[in-house]
Each structure stands twice: as structure tokens, then as C-alpha cells.
Amino acid sequence: MAGKEETETGARAEAGTASGAPPTLGVGMVGYAFMGAAHSQGWRTAGRVFDLPARPVLAAVCGRDRTAVRAAADQHGWAAAETDWRALIARDDVQIVDICTPGDSHAEIAVAALEAGKHVLCEKPLANSVAEAETMTAAAARARARGQVAMVGFNYRRVPAMMYARRLIAEGRLGALRHVRVTYLQDWLVDPEFPLTWRLQRQHAGSGALGDLGAHIVDLAQFLAGEPLVGVSALTETFVRSRPLPAGATAGLSGAGGAEAGRGEVTVDDAALFTGRLASGALASFEATRTAAGRKNALRVELNGERGSLAFDLERLNELSFHDHTEPAVTAGFRRILVTEPGHPYLEGWWPPGHALGYEHTFVHQARDLVHAIATGTDPQPSFADGLQVQRVLAAVEESAEKNAVYTPVPL
Numbered sequence: 001m002a003g004k005e006e007t008e009t010g011a012r013a014e015a016g017t018a019s020g021a022p023p024t025l026g027v028g029m030v031g032y033a034f035m036g037a038a039h040s041q042g043w044r045t046a047g048r049v050f051d052l053p054a055r056p057v058l059a060a061v062c063g064r065d066r067t068a069v070r071a072a073a074d075q076h077g078w079a080a081a082e083t084d085w086r087a088l089i090a091r092d093d094v095q096i097v098d099i100c101t102p103g104d105s106h107a108e109i110a111v112a113a114l115e116a117g118k119h120v121l122c123e124k125p126l127a128n129s130v131a132e133a134e135t136m137t138a139a140a141a142r143a144r145a146r147g148q149v150a151m152v153g154f155n156y157r158r159v160p161a162m163m164y165a166r167r168l169i170a171e172g173r174l175g176a177l178r179h180v181r182v183t184y185l186q187d188w189l190v191d192p193e194f195p196l197t198w199r200l201q202r203q204h205a206g207s208g209a210l211g212d213l214g215a216h217i218v219d220l221a222q223f224l225a226g227e228p229l230v231g232v233s234a235l236t237e238t239f240v241r242s243r244p245l246p247a248g249a250t251a252g253l254s255g256a257g258g259a260e261a262g263r264g265e266v267t268v269d270d271a272a273l274f275t276g277r278l279a280s281g282a283l284a285s286f287e288a289t290r291t292a293a294g295r296k297n298a299l300r301v302e303l304n305g306e307r308g309s310l311a312f313d314l315e316r317l318n319e320l321s322f323h324d325h326t327e328p329a330v331t332a333g334f335r336r337i338l339v340t341e342p343g344h345p346y347l348e349g350w351w352p353p354g355h356a357l358g359y360e361h362t363f364v365h366q367a368r369d370l371v372h373a374i375a376t377g378t379d380p381q382p383s384f385a386d387g388l389q390v391q392r393v394l395a396a397v398e399e400s401a402e403k404n405a406v407y408t409p410v411p412l
């Protein structure tokens with residue numbers, strides 16, 4: 001593929017000097033740690049792999065520590081570094097604001113960026129509460145009328161196998177859906193001495209495994225099914241209720257005053273388990289946990305319909321299992337589709353069949369899709385309205401769990 005890259009780079013460089021060069025879109029990213037690194041890769045790569053109508057430019061990255069953000073800019077390829085997100089939004093060379101910070105800052109940054117005339121990509125969950133998500137969605141709707149777009153970073157939709165599964169379901173290959181079964185299991189909180197980082201504090205993260213992992217699988221289930229959840233019944237649990245304060249932590253951390261010395265109170269769930277009903281009457285089940293020993297990033301999906309079934313495992317993300325129940329029973333069965341053909345979603349830009357993709361490619365696809373939405377003036381998926389709907393499901397899950405699993409409708 002080196003040859004292909006050289007040819008494409010050369011052709012593009014040539015085009016760049018001609019009058020027909022694609023316009024550029026300056027990106028300003030807030031936060032540069034885990035998601036910041038992943039998004040940087042997406043922005044750097046999208047225009048080199050896909051034929052885009054506009055070329056993303058990594059204009060500026062923002063963090064709070066001047067030395068650290070400058071180092072991150074150099075590492076990830078950003079031209080400039082800012083220490084105040086307001087200054088980043090105000091830059092003339094920034095047209096897209098990409099929010100990769102914890103949930104407690106999403107609403108303030110997104111609304112300010114939209115009001116300043118910028119397009120916005122915001123990491124999931126959209127916000128820490130339904131009220132914040134409503135404010136953000138209203139700001140996005142006002143901005144839409146001015147030609148701006150706003151998208152949420154539910155990147156698992158952009159695994160080619162997931163996008164292809166959606167296509168098969170939309171084509172009716174499963175018939176009427178009966179079951180959607182989704183689990184998302186991690187194990188980094190098994191250790192009771194894991195420190196009390198922002199993800200374990202409600203005021204920063206909104207919720208625990210629910211907002212972190214549950215948000216992904218709620219979005220994925222609704223995206224694949226093509227319909228919303230209308231009600232849920234849930235249990236949540238916090239197994240380890242106090243944890244060591246991280247190095248450098250100061251007083252004022254949630255619950256720290258009432259807890260043992262050097263430890264703080266965990267104010268979010270470790271795990272969330274819930275069932276749900278989809279609008280069509282299909283039944284769904286969900287499990288989101290960060291305490292499943294041995295499970296690292298195990299996102300598994302299975303859908304069963306009257307004509308067939310689909311199954312997927314993120315740890316084998318190039319594969320989709322499909323059972324066609326209309327075939328003769330003697331030969332029918334789950335078959336493995338290797339989702340690496342040029343005709344599969346997103347594969348036109350990548351490698352020959354069988355040359356597998358990975359986690360980071362979802363962020364390249366995310367950048368590609370947002371650039372297309374901006375260039376064509378279409379609504380990006382998932383929109384802030386989609387993010388708000390997920391937030392309503394998360395709130396219904398918490399309400400149900402507080403009432404010991406009482407079935408709780410999700411407001412439309």
C-alpha cells in the first residue's frame with residue numbers, strides 16, 4: 001500500500017497547487033488525552049484515505065497546562081496550542097470545535113461554539129443530564145438554521161460491520177425484530193485500589209458504567225434496530241464505595257470530606273443492568289460494567305428477528321455473524337461475513353479484502369462523515385437530538401434503578 005499512498009499523496013499535492021484544490025476545514029480540539037489522541041488520528045488520516053470534499057486541518061488543540069498541551073500538539077500534529085477553550089473557539093482558523101473533555105464541560109463548550117458559528121463534534125455521552133442535553137440540542141437546532149452541524153461521537157456505529165448490520169436490518173433481512181441483546185464489559189475497576197478519577201465522580205461524569213459504556217450500547221441498539229427504546233427496567237450497583245484519591249488530588253472531591261483519610265466516595269455506578277422495550281414491541285437487554293474480571297473492551301451485540309439473526313463482538317470487529325432463517329434448516333446456520341470487501345461500508349478507502357481494520361479506524365470514519373455532512377449541508381448522524389434521546393434513556397435507567405427496577409417509560 002505504500003505505492004498507493006505515494007500516488008495519492010502526489011496527486012493530491014498536485015491538486016493542491018491547482019485552483020480546484022478542496023477547501024480546508026480548520027479543527028480546534030478541546031482535551032488531548034485518550035479521546036484527544038484517537039480523534040487526532042481520525043482528523044490526520046481521513047483526508048488521506050478518503051476522497052473528501054474538504055480537507056481537515058489540525059489548527060489548534062486546547063488543554064489547561066501550557067507545557068503539556070504544547071507537547072500534545074507536537075505529538076499529535078496540531079499547529080497551535082491554547083490553554084483556554086474560549087480562545088480556541090474564537091480563532092478564525094477554527095471552523096469545527098471537537099470536544100474531547102469529561103462530560104461536565106460538554107454543554108458549556110458546545111453551546112458557546114455553536115453560538116460562535118462553529119460546527120461541533122462532541123464526545124459521548126452528550127451531557128451529564130437531560131437538562132444540559134436539551135440546552136445543547138436547542139443550540140444545535142438554532143445553529144442548523146444558520147447552516148452549522150453538530151454531531152455526537154458514538155463511534156461504534158462506524159465500525160464497518162455495524163454499519164453493514166444496519167444496512168441488512170434496514171433491507172429487512174432479519175424481518176420483524178424480536179430481541180436486541182447488548183453487553184459492554186470492562187474490568188479496570190475490579191481493583192479496589194484503582195484511584196478516584198473523574199470517571200468515578202458524578203459531578204464530572206454524570207454517571208458511571210451507565211453513561212460511559214451504557215450510552216454506547218443504547219445508541220448502538222437503537223441505531224441497529226432503527227427505533228427508540230420506549231421504557232426500561234434497571235438495576236445499578238456500586239460495588240466499591242470508596243477509592244484512593246489520585247496523586248495531586250485536592251480537598252473538595254466529591255464525598256472526600258465524609259470518607260476515610262486519603263480516600264474519597266465513589267458517587268457513580270460500577271455496573272448497570274437493564275431490560276427495555278423498543279417502539280415496535282421488540283425486547284432488549286443491556287449490561288454495562290467496569291467490574292467484569294478478564295473482559296477488556298467486550299462489546300457484544302445480537303439481534304434476532306423473524307427471518308434471521310446477526311451477532312457481533314467488538315474484539316473481532318472485522319466479522320459479522322449472520323443466520324438467514326429462510327434457508328433450508330439442513331444447511332442454515334450462522335455464517336461469518338468478513339467485513340473487508342470494497343462493497344462494505346467505509347472499505348472503499350482501505351486495504352485489499354482480508355487486511356483487517358481496528359478500533360482507531362472508527363475515528364477516521366467519524367471525521368470523514370462529519371466533513372461530508374458539513375460539505376453537503378446534511379444532518380450528521382448521530383445528531384445532538386440522538387444524543388439527547390440516549391440521555392433520556394440513561395435518566396430513565398437511573399430512575400428505574402432508584403425504584404428497584406420499576407418499569408420506567410422513556411419520554412419521547
Ligand SMILES: NC(=O)c1ccc[n+]([C@@H]2O[C@H](COP(=O)([O-])OP(=O)(O)OC[C@H]3O[C@@H](n4cnc5c(N)ncnc54)[C@H](O)[C@@H]3O)[C@@H](O)[C@H]2O)c1
Nearest residue numbers: 031032033034035036062063064100101102103123124125
Ligand atoms: N467514543 C469513545 O469510545 C470514548 C472512549 C473514551 C471516552 N470517551 C468520552 O470522551 C470524553 C473524554 O474522555 P477521555 O477518556 O478522553 O478522558 P481523559 O481523562 O483521557 O481526557 C480528558 C481531557 O480533557 C482535558 N480537560 C478537562 N477539562 C478541561 C477544560 N476545562 N479545558 C480544557 N481541557 C480540559 C484534560 O486535560 C484531558 O486532556 C468523555 O466524554 C468520555 O465519555 C469516549
